[in-house]
Amino acid sequence: MAENERLQAVFERDEPAFIPYLAAGDPDYEASKAYVEALARGGADVIELGLPFSEPIAEGPTIQNAIVRALESGMTPDRFFEFVEELDVDVPLVCMTYYNLIYQYGSEDGPRPFVEKAADVGLTGLVVPDLPAEEAGPLRAACDEFGLDLVFIVAPTTEGERLERMREQVSGYVYVQARLGTTGARDDVSDQTDESLARIDDWDVPKAVGFGIKEGEHAARIVRAGADGIIVGSALVDIVADGAKSDDSVEAVAERLERKARELKDGALAGAADSEPRPERT
Amino acid sequence: MSDTHAGKFGPYGGQYVPEALMPAIEELTDAYERYVLNNEDGFMDEFQDRLRDFGGRPIPLQYAEQLSERYDTDVYLKREDLLHGGAHKLNNALGQVLLAKYMGKERIIAETGAGQHGTATAMAAAHLDMPCEIYMGKTDINRQRPNVFRMRLNGAEVNPVTVGRGTLKEAISETMRDWATTVENTHYVIGSVVGPAPFPQMVRDFQSVISEEARHQIEEQAGRLPDSVVACAGGGSNTMGAFANFVEDDGAERSSAEKSSGDEPRDRVDLIAVEAGGSSLAVDEESGVAPNSATLSTGHEGVLHGARTKLLQDSDGQIMESHSVSAGLDYAGVGPELAHLVDEGRVTPANVDDDAALEAFHRLSQEEGIIPALETAHAFAYLHENPDAVGDVTIVNVSGRGDKDLETVIEETEKRDLDVDVDMSIFEGAM
Numbered sequence: 001m002a003e004n005e006r007l008q009a010v011f012e013r014d015e016p017a018f019i020p021y022l023a024a025g026d027p028d029y030e031a032s033k034a035y036v037e038a039l040a041r042g043g044a045d046v047i048e049l050g051l052p053f054s055e056p057i058a059e060g061p062t063i064q065n066a067i068v069r070a071l072e073s074g075m076t077p078d079r080f081f082e083f084v085e086e087l088d089v090d091v092p093l094v095c096m097t098y099y100n101l102i103y104q105y106g107s108e109d110g111p112r113p114f115v116e117k118a119a120d121v122g123l124t125g126l127v128v129p130d131l132p133a134e135e136a137g138p139l140r141a142a143c144d145e146f147g148l149d150l151v152f153i154v155a156p157t158t159e160g161e162r163l164e165r166m167r168e169q170v171s172g173y174v175y176v177q178a179r180l181g182t183t184g185a186r187d188d189v190s191d192q193t194d195e196s197l198a199r200i201d202d203w204d205v206p207k208a209v210g211f212g213i214k215e216g217e218h219a220a221r222i223v224r225a226g227a228d229g230i231i232v233g234s235a236l237v238d239i240v241a242d243g244a245k246s247d248d249s250v251e252a253v254a255e256r257l258e259r260k261a262r263e264l265k266d267g268a269l270a271g272a273a274d275s276e277p278r279p280e281r282t
Numbered sequence: 283m284s285d286t287h288a289g290k291f292g293p294y295g296g297q298y299v300p301e302a303l304m305p306a307i308e309e310l311t312d313a314y315e316r317y318v319l320n321n322e323d324g325f326m327d328e329f330q331d332r333l334r335d336f337g338g339r340p341i342p343l344q345y346a347e348q349l350s351e352r353y354d355t356d357v358y359l360k361r362e363d364l365l366h367g368g369a370h371k372l373n374n375a376l377g378q379v380l381l382a383k384y385m386g387k388e389r390i391i392a393e394t395g396a397g398q399h400g401t402a403t404a405m406a407a408a409h410l411d412m413p414c415e416i417y418m419g420k421t422d423i424n425r426q427r428p429n430v431f432r433m434r435l436n437g438a439e440v441n442p443v444t445v446g447r448g449t450l451k452e453a454i455s456e457t458m459r460d461w462a463t464t465v466e467n468t469h470y471v472i473g474s475v476v477g478p479a480p481f482p483q484m485v486r487d488f489q490s491v492i493s494e495e496a497r498h499q500i501e502e503q504a505g506r507l508p509d510s511v512v513a514c515a516g517g518g519s520n521t522m523g524a525f526a527n528f529v530e531d532d533g534a535e536r537s538s539a540e541k542s543s544g545d546e547p548r549d550r551v552d553l554i555a556v557e558a559g560g561s562s563l564a565v566d567e568e569s570g571v572a573p574n575s576a577t578l579s580t581g582h583e584g585v586l587h588g589a590r591t592k593l594l595q596d597s598d599g600q601i602m603e604s605h606s607v608s609a610g611l612d613y614a615g616v617g618p619e620l621a622h623l624v625d626e627g628r629v630t631p632a633n634v635d636d637d638a639a640l641e642a643f644h645r646l647s648q649e650e651g652i653i654p655a656l657e658t659a660h661a662f663a664y665l666h667e668n669p670d671a672v673g674d675v676t677i678v679n680v681s682g683r684g685d686k687d688l689e690t691v692i693e694e695t696e697k698r699d700l701d702v703d704v705d706m707s708i709f710e711g712a713m
């Protein structure tokens with residue numbers, strides 16, 4: 001299985017990875033670039049960039065609205081690739097999108113042209129929430145060909161044979177869905193997180209937990225539970241949404257994002273400091 | 283049937299859903315095989331008993347005298363509008379709610395467009411004593427109000443969906459989100475032959491009672507099979523239900539084993555799926571709007587709501603906003619099996635526009651004493667425009683009745699200069 005070296009390097013370090021998400025183009029192209037760069041300054045180790053799709057069935061209202069704003073401001077797959085190329089950040093970027101956009105891209109049907117282009121602009125991996133392991137064969141093959149990681153989501157309901165099938169296909173990191181439902185910031189950390197982490201305790205691939213994380217406290221708690229990384233989307237998108245609503249300057253919103261990123265990253269680091277030394281990853 | 287393996291129909295079908303739902307879909311596949319395909323614990327017997335006693339089956343196949351004379355062809359009507367609830371939808375809803383009960387689920391959710399599937403699901407859930415929530419787009423709530431009240435009367439909660447245009451596509455997405463949260467105790471009763479496997483084949487199986495009955499009835503009444511079956515298609519559940527038992531009547535030479543027993547070639551029954559042509563077949567890529575729902579004729583292969591199928595989408599793969607005067611046909615996707623049967627040349631896709639559907643609505647009301655659903659009216663508009671394409675004997679599936687559409691019909695008729703005589707004064711005091 002192809003392992004993207006840049007992504008691998010992140011998890012080989014002896015500290016938990018902070019992985020923020022934003023929808024590319026939300027609320028518009030230029031502001032969005034500034035926001036992503038602010039996350040990098042705030043300590044992001046990997047950034048998940050959403051390529052907006054019109055029917056985001058795994059998304060709660062916060063990210064649905066972000067996607068609407070991004071689409072209305074003209075984001076398309078081609079613009080997205082330009083966006084990635086123009087970004088001035090030096091952390092690995094992972095694209096989060098839905099399968100139809102991957103399938104339709106380029107002149108032939110099938111995922112290969114999209115993956116080729118993604119590799120070409122420097123993306124390091126893909127997360128596709130509507131593509132379970134069963135249907136992932138062609139995309140897995142294209143990712144192997146072009147050296148991209150394909151991240152799978154382990155849900156609280158994933159057990160038994162399904163876990164095994166996923167274990168064979170996943171690379172980069174495994175996205176541990178912290179609770180049932182859709183994306184969205186929550187006020188607590190679900191107990192389902194610990195159960196999900198326990199189920200994949202012996203997997204070699206790094207485990208990043210997402211869905212609902214909102215505060216540094218949550219990040220610390222999840223790292224203490226054994227996560228190698230935390231993924232935060234809606235809590236950051238909320239800042240973008242508030243800024244767009246009150247017409248705040250791009251600089252002001254970027255600064256808020258950087259500060260929030262710092263809080264989450266520090267939370268994750270504090271969680272690591274409290275826990276047992278992390279096992280060597282080979 | 284044409285499902286080959288693992289819920290695929292040729293290149294179409296499959297299971298493109300979030301991982302959180304996959305275990306529930308595996309559980310459903312297992313329950314479908316045991317209870318529906320193998321009648322475990324007498325599930326199918328109970329289903330058929332309830333369809334009879336609660337639903338009112340069998341449903342008549344009626345010879346339509348006026349239409350037959352007008353089109354110089356023997357027109358038979360499969361009267362699914364007489365099924366309890368007023369549309370074919372109960373065949374599926376009752377089957378799935380009963381299945382949920384056998385599976386030990388405690389809660390029912392469903393999406394609805396025209397409100398017919400929501401109503402049928404609410405009725406089935408009340409009948410089988412299950413709590414029920416329905417998701418419905420705000421545009422559809424406004425244009426199908428009588429059904430909103432019917433659902434509430436049956437004790438269902440109706441949740442408005444306000445994103446996007448607020449029609450069937452958004453309602454399905456929102457129901458999937460509910461399901462991703464509540465999957466452990468909840469069954470999603472999907473309303474058409476769409477979604478991830480096993481839904482397309484399971485919904486078809488529950489609906490195929492339509493053609494099972496119709497096949498016997500036409501043999502008894504006309505002494506032969508029909509030359510064609512005509513049905514409207516949104517997702518395509520009444521369509522697949524009306525076609526299922528005729529799909530193999532493809533006019534092909536029989537296999538050598540069959541031939542040696544001296545059989546003639548099979549009869550040929552043409553299968554015609556009529557979609558909504560809306561106001562135009564043209565699309566506006568810039569604004570992402572297709573002013574129609576003619577997915578089978580104009581769509582392109584892609585992935586939506588759990589299945590690979592034909593879709594109305596722009597060149598990037600963003601799903602378009604569809605349009606039809608009839609809420610139940612207003613959808614950018616279509617069932618994967620229908621898409622496959624069209625590619626194979628077994629099903630003929632057709633479409634008629636909003637005006638033609640409204641005219642057919644009035645014509646059927648005036649001439650046959652049947653007020654059809656606007657969805658159903660599309661099938662009759664096809665017959666009107668193509669009387670020579672249906673052969674000597676045709677069955678039209680009357681998928682539902684039109685009570686729910688009266689407000690829309692009044693409004694839309696007033697706007698237009700239709701080719702049928704409608705005296706608008708008949709509506710005075712109606713609204």
Ligand SMILES: Cc1ncc(COP(=O)(O)O)c(C=O)c1O
Pocket residue numbers: 369370395396397398399473474475514515516517518519520521609610611655657658681682683
């Ligand atoms: C009366 C009637 N006919 C047809 C349809 C379209 O659905 P399908 O294509 O699944 O039969 C609907 C949907 O609401 C309906 O209410």
